[in-house]
Amino acid sequence: MSDIDRLFREYFTPLVRYLERQVGDRDSAEELVQETFVRAMRHEMRINERAWLFTTATNLLRDYARRDQRQRRHHEHIQHEEFERERDSIRSAMETPADPSPTQQALYSLGERDRSALLLCEEGFSYDEIARMIGLSPQSVGTTLSRARKRVLQNYESLTRATQIAGGTNVES
Numbered sequence: 001m002s003d004i005d006r007l008f009r010e011y012f013t014p015l016v017r018y019l020e021r022q023v024g025d026r027d028s029a030e031e032l033v034q035e036t037f038v039r040a041m042r043h044e045m046r047i048n049e050r051a052w053l054f055t056t057a058t059n060l061l062r063d064y065a066r067r068d069q070r071q072r073r074h075h076e077h078i079q080h081e082e083f084e085r086e087r088d089s090i091r092s093a094m095e096t097p098a099d100p101s102p103t104q105q106a107l108y109s110l111g112e113r114d115r116s117a118l119l120l121c122e123e124g125f126s127y128d129e130i131a132r133m134i135g136l137s138p139q140s141v142g143t144t145l146s147r148a149r150k151r152v153l154q155n156y157e158s159l160t161r162a163t164q165i166a167g168g169t170n171v172e173s
Contacts, residue, residue, distance in 0.1 A: 004041055011053050012037075018054065022061055032060045087133065102163060106156035114148035121145055 012033060019029035036057045107115060113134055120130045127141040136144060 004037065007040060007049060007053065008037055011050065015053060015057050019057055019061060023064065028064070032057060032064060035060055083133070102156055102159040105159050106152045109155045110148055110151055114144060114151065117141060117144045118148040118152065 015033045015036060016026070016029050019032050020026050023029055023032070036053055039056050039060075040053060107118070110118070113136070116134050117130055117136070120133060125133070128138050130136070130141050131138040
């Protein structure tokens with residue numbers, strides 16, 4: 001049996017256990033251990049092979065953590081850019097049209113936060129997503145939506161009554 005086979009049999013399980021506790025993922029731990037043994041085959045180990053293997057594994061773990069952190073920051077940056085584009089798209093869609101219908105007028109008479117919450121809900125976003133997008137706590141999204149719906153309905157009814165009165169139509173019919 002070669003030295004590397006002996007080292008693998010003796011230290012594979014303890015190294016995986018050590019790294020798995022560090023990264024919280026067995027697959028990643030096993031990949032790091034495999035890279036540790038690849039390096040062991042390339043380098044001559046000095047006096048304490050156990051210490052050399054664990055030191056090498058720890059160094060690989062640090063590299064893994066740095067790389068993971070960079071990837072996480074990159075992913076967060078991309079998500080932030082997508083959020084900004086979505087928010088800008090929603091804002092431009094919320095601009096009042098030149099000749100709005102009573103429904104649109106009722107909607108645009110709401111405050112920006114209430115209107116945004118209502119439109120985001122209609123687009124299928126969850127309460128948590130809506131809260132994050134418009135800066136509310138998830139618990140207050142339901143109240144905000146309820147208030148926005150009531151106001152839109154009240155404003156719509158007021159606008160249609162005013163339109164009917166201005167047009168000479170009997171409001172009671």
